[in-house]
């Protein structure tokens with residue numbers, strides 16, 4: 001069955017018990033992620049796109065050591081945790097409903113010294129952006145966050161706010177519907193976008209985007 005993040009009833013039916021945990025191996029560590037298939041308002045599970053982007057970060061030659069990273073729509077937190085383990089300072093964000101489980105997973109998987117490089121914070125796209133540093137991040141990460149058309153404008157506004165000319169955006173996603181392509185088209189208005197990886201096994205793409213540098217009149 002092909003799952004979509006907003007089809008939570010389908011997810012609920014699959015799980016006899018709505019809480020589970022799954023194990024991953026990244027950055028020479030074992031990571032145990034608690035999931036909640038029935039969490040209020042969001043199915044908090046690890047999506048394939050997160051695993052694909054974690055693998056890309058670990059093996060793809062991107063150096064996160066000492067870099068400033070923000071993750072949008074972190075869900076259960078696997079990607080943000082892996083970014084911390086790979087050396088980054090990471091602000092791991094999601095909507096309020098996701099934060100309890102997110103915080104739990106971050107605390108359970110990072111030793112005290114690494115916790116200092118992780119901050120879990122509420123970020124609903126397009127809202128209260130002033131509490132984040134404009135253009136203050138080397139990398140913006142997002143796994144499977146392009147799926148609700150009604151959020152596209154807010155998501156784009158959030159990327160625009162957080163992004164400097166140097167920031168690299170990495171989005172991993174499954175392009176399930178035509179409207180998902182529409183978000184990429186919207187992004188191309190502001191950013192140069194290129195596909196840097198595709199995993200045919202789970203149909204996950206990784207797109208890299210950087211702010212377009214506008215030619216100024218001399």
Ligand SMILES: C[S@@+](CC[C@H](N)C(=O)[O-])C[C@H]1O[C@@H](n2cnc3c(N)ncnc32)[C@H](O)[C@@H]1O
Pocket residue numbers: 005042045046047048049050072073074075076077094095098123124125142143144145148151154
């Ligand atoms: C399909 S899940 C992906 C979770 C995680 N990145 C992963 O790949 O495992 C989508 C995530 O986006 C978040 N999200 C959806 N709409 C949002 C919004 N308007 N603002 C912030 N986060 C949002 C959800 O709460 C959810 O955690």
